[in-house]
């Protein structure tokens with residue numbers, strides 16, 4: 001984890017929290033989510049991204065004056081998380097293009113793993129049901145959650161099985 005390193009690096013940058021925390025809701029892929037004005041660690045119905053919960057806003061944002069990010073995605077995420085490019089021979093399209101936020105919220109979510117959508121819906125947000133239905137191996141799996149078979153990020157074969 002390079003989290004510690006980052007915190008040290010950005011120490012001394014003015015804390016944007018005061019200004020930004022006046023917002024009480026954020027939009028998660030079209031769903032409004034109410035954020036407690038004072039982050040409450042015991043708020044059980046929400047899952048928090050730990051640097052957000054720790055109010056380390058500057059780990060990701062440049063300053064109080066803008067929400068601009070320290071780095072573009074996915075590089076920002078790879079400051080703290082293992083780079084999927086190094087982990088897998090084949091990368092899933094949105095992972096390769098840095099579209100992490102189509103599946104994850106950077107701050108908090110109602111679902112585990114900061115997911116903005118779950119189950120088959122998470123995948124059918126982009127993949128057309130009729131294309132999925134055409135695959136022979138999907139026969140009889142109409143109710144199975146896609147990630148029971150596919151890795152959402154990548155894998156060592158081109159279908160990330």
Ligand code: HEC
Pocket residue numbers: 016017020021023025026027049051052053055056057058059060061067069106107
């Ligand atoms: C792990 C990185 C990360 C941390 C930590 C983080 N943010 Fe963000 N934040 C993001 C990303 C990524 C976006 C989306 C930016 C985009 O869509 O261009 C965002 C967006 C925002 C936005 C705009 C969202 C909207 O709905 O308009 C605000 C305001 C914001 N962050 C405030 C904060 C505050 C306040 C904190 C600290 C309590 C914080 N962020 C901590 C990554 C982070």
Ligand code: HEC
Pocket residue numbers: 003006047048049050051059060073076077078079080081100101104106112113114
């Ligand atoms: C400043 C460091 C930092 C950055 C930048 C960062 N993360 Fe994290 N993230 C963490 C830490 C710390 C955890 C908690 C890890 C743990 O508990 O093992 C975490 C956990 C997660 C989890 C798992 C949450 C859970 O409840 O299991 C996801 C998903 C995640 N991060 C996605 C992202 C994405 C997407 C980005 C880029 C937008 C990102 N992270 C950027 C530090 C960071």
Ligand code: HEC
Pocket residue numbers: 074077078081084094095096098099100101102103104113115122147152153
């Ligand atoms: C297609 C949806 C999707 C996309 C796009 C996506 N993720 Fe995930 N991610 C998931 C799911 C689903 C999980 C939970 C996996 C599980 O429960 O086994 C997860 C879990 C994680 C975790 C928790 C630890 C782990 O490896 O399981 C991290 C960190 C993470 N994602 C980071 C990222 C980053 C960084 C990106 C962009 C480069 C990204 N994700 C793009 C769906 C996605």
Ligand code: HEC
Pocket residue numbers: 092093094099102103122123124125126127146147150151152158159160
């Ligand atoms: C943000 C849109 C998006 C989401 C959400 C998404 N995908 Fe994808 N997926 C893509 C793109 C783009 C490609 C690359 C398509 C290509 O190269 O033809 C892809 C490719 C794939 C492939 C490889 C197909 C091939 O022919 O190589 C599989 C398997 C796959 N996705 C499964 C999933 C699963 C499972 C989920 C849910 C966990 C999911 N996708 C969610 C956009 C998405």
Ligand code: HEC
Pocket residue numbers: 120123124127132135137138141144145146147148149150159161
């Ligand atoms: C029972 C396991 C299983 C489940 C559940 C499953 N898949 Fe698959 N999927 C497979 C296998 C196996 C292949 C590889 C087919 C091949 O080798 O041609 C595949 C192939 C694919 C492909 C590539 C198809 C192509 O030829 O372009 C996509 C995209 C895909 N799956 C998406 C999904 C999505 C989205 C879901 C959930 C709605 C899902 N899969 C659920 C096993 C599964």
